[in-house]
Amino acid sequence: MNAHNSQDPQGSGEHSGTDKTRILAVDDDEDILYTLKAICEAAGWHMDGASDGAEALRLLRERRTYDLVLLDYHMPRMDGLTLLGFVREEFPHLPVLVLTVDEDQATADAFLDAGATDFALKPIKAPDLIARIRLHLRLAAAEQQLERRPQDQLPKGIQRQTLEAIVAALRETRDFVTQQELAEMSGFAYQTVCRYVAHLEDEGLVEVQLNYGQLGRPKKLVRWRDKRK
DSSP: OOSOOOBOTTOSSSBOTTOOOEEEEEOSOHHHHHHHHHHHHHTTOEEEEESSHHHHHHHHHHHOOOSEEEEESOOSSSOHHHHHHHHHHHOTTSOEEEEESOOOHHHHHHHHHHTOOEEEESSOOHHHHHHHHHHHHHHHHHHHHHHHOOGGGSOTTOOHHHHHHHHHHHHTOSSOEEHHHHHHHHTOOHHHHHHHHHHHHHTTOEEEEEEOOSSSSOEEEEEETTSOO
8 A cells, every 4th residue: 555554453544543544635615625635634534635736746756655545626827637546557556536526527537547446525524534445445455465475374175376377457447346256357267357356245355246137147247446436
C-alpha cells in the first residue's frame, strides 16, 4: 500500500495507537477540505489537505506515508482525472476515492479507466464516506498482506507467480467475469482458476455473483473487490 503500513492486529486496515491512518484530501474548495478534515478526525484519522494537483503530488512524493487519497474532479490547472494519472504511475496500489457532483456514466468510466478505486457523490455524507474509507483501508491491508505472505505461508496448491498473474488479470477488468473468461484472460486452466478464485474469495479480495441460467448449475461471476459498487 505505502511506506506507512503498521496495521492494527485486528486487520481492520487502520493504524493503532498514535500511528494513525493518514489521508490526503485534494480539493480547491476550502470549505470542503474543512468538512473532510472534521469527518476524518471524528473517525480517528489524520488528514492533510491540498488545494490543487501540484501540491498533492508534492505531498505524496515528499511524505510517501498516505493510506488513501480523497480526490475532487473539478479543479483549476490540473483536474482530478489528470492528477489520478500521475498518482497511478507512482503509487499504483494507493486507494483513491473520487469526490464528484457528476453522476454521468462517461465520467465514471473515465475515472475507472484511469484507476479510481471508488466514488463518493457530493454533497458529502459523513457516514457514507467513513464507511467507504474503512472498506478500502481494509481491502488495501488485505491485499498488502497477501503480497507480503511468503510462499511457505500460502495454502497448499497456491503458487505466488500464478496468484499474481490471476490477480493482474482481474485488475484489468472492472466488470464481473466468469471463471472460464478469467481462465482465457490469464492463460491458465479452468480448474486452476477456480482454485485460485476460491482462495481470493476466502481472503475477501473478490466479489462473487451467481448467474442462474436455464439449465445446470449457476455460473460464478467474479471481479476484484476494489472496483466501484
